[in-house]
Amino acid sequence: MQTKNRPKSIRIGTRGSALALAQAHETRDRLMKAHGLGSDAFEIVVIKTSGDRIQDRPLSEVGGKGLFTKEIEQALIDGDIDLAVHSSKDMPTVLPEGLGLTAFLPREDVRDAFISPKAKRLQDLPQGAVVGSSSLRRQAMIKRLRPDIEVVTYRGNVQTRLAKLAAGEVDATLLAFAGLKRLGLAGEVTSLLETEDFLPAVGQGAICIETRADDGETIALLQAIHHTETATCLAAERAFLAELDGSCRTPIGGLARLEAGEVTFRGLILKPDGSEVHEIESRGAAGEAAGIGARAGQALKARGGPDFFSH
Numbered sequence: 001m002q003t004k005n006r007p008k009s010i011r012i013g014t015r016g017s018a019l020a021l022a023q024a025h026e027t028r029d030r031l032m033k034a035h036g037l038g039s040d041a042f043e044i045v046v047i048k049t050s051g052d053r054i055q056d057r058p059l060s061e062v063g064g065k066g067l068f069t070k071e072i073e074q075a076l077i078d079g080d081i082d083l084a085v086h087s088s089k090d091m092p093t094v095l096p097e098g099l100g101l102t103a104f105l106p107r108e109d110v111r112d113a114f115i116s117p118k119a120k121r122l123q124d125l126p127q128g129a130v131v132g133s134s135s136l137r138r139q140a141m142i143k144r145l146r147p148d149i150e151v152v153t154y155r156g157n158v159q160t161r162l163a164k165l166a167a168g169e170v171d172a173t174l175l176a177f178a179g180l181k182r183l184g185l186a187g188e189v190t191s192l193l194e195t196e197d198f199l200p201a202v203g204q205g206a207i208c209i210e211t212r213a214d215d216g217e218t219i220a221l222l223q224a225i226h227h228t229e230t231a232t233c234l235a236a237e238r239a240f241l242a243e244l245d246g247s248c249r250t251p252i253g254g255l256a257r258l259e260a261g262e263v264t265f266r267g268l269i270l271k272p273d274g275s276e277v278h279e280i281e282s283r284g285a286a287g288e289a290a291g292i293g294a295r296a297g298q299a300l301k302a303r304g305g306p307d308f309f310s311h
């Protein structure tokens with residue numbers, strides 16, 4: 001596998017959170033298996049991002065998504081790492097010049113998980129209960145379903161959030177089931193929110209791998225672990241988001257499914273207080289995934305009108 005020009009090991013860049021490391025290890029393990037390599041063929045390079053440093057404010061206030069990726073992408077551009085492993089959900093729709101999303105791993109469960117010592121389901125929480133979440137989408141969806149619930153901003157990594165819940169700071173929280181599963185914490189889940197009632201974030205549950213667009217050797221290496229079905233769904237979801245995310249303060253949900261060569265896409269936008277919702281469902285051939293997502297985004301943008309995105 002190795003050539004003369006390649007440094008001794010394949011350098012995998014990742015954030016240092018437990019979830020990010022689990023994702024980097026999953027990627028490495030798949031590459032080892034696909035190419036018959038040992039773990040010594042890889043080096044996991046931990047990179048601290050602004051998103052990791054800023055813990056006291058909601059991400060939407062300090063600049064949103066790029067915060068978890070900027071420093072890692074710079075390491076790719078500088079040639080300090082060969083590939084970067086990310087949660088697709090955290091990826092901006094526009095990447096820096098010269099970089100590309102080269103591979104997607106088979107998607108985990110896309111659903112949000114409800115975790116609470118007080119009730120079995122979100123619908124069963126007592127009147128006026130307090131739910132912790134820093135995601136604008138989850139906050140707005142909770143208020144849409146249960147306007148009486150108080151939603152408090154609640155940041156930190158998955159373990160910190162579970163500790164705050166255990167300490168009684170909030171009555172419940174919502175987290176991506178995929179992340180909990182990857183951390184071996186599926187047992188913490190009280191119940192799962194079905195996508196019909198609670199649409200996930202674009203990219204939720206999908207690990208993506210970013211490389212330099214001209215790094216043919218790494219791109220070839222990744223082909224063996226690339227999951228085209230996931231990539232097709234992500235093409236629709238990311239095209240949808242690209243039409244809408246001019247403002248990272250707008251709650252957005254989007255999910256594509258692929259069945260028998262046909263993509264079914266559902267998307268929605270909400271006012272942050274859940275008082276107004278615009279939803280769309282569309283379908284088409286897998287080869288048209290990006291167009292299906294983009295048209296859905298344009299349609300919702302038109303339906304929301306110019307005021308929808310200016311809060």
Ligand SMILES: NCc1[nH]cc(CCC(=O)O)c1CC(=O)O
Nearest residue numbers: 087089175176178179204205206
């Ligand atoms: N924004 C943080 C983030 N990015 C990806 C995941 C979960 C894993 C995934 O969706 O693949 C999480 C935590 C969460 O939302 O609970």
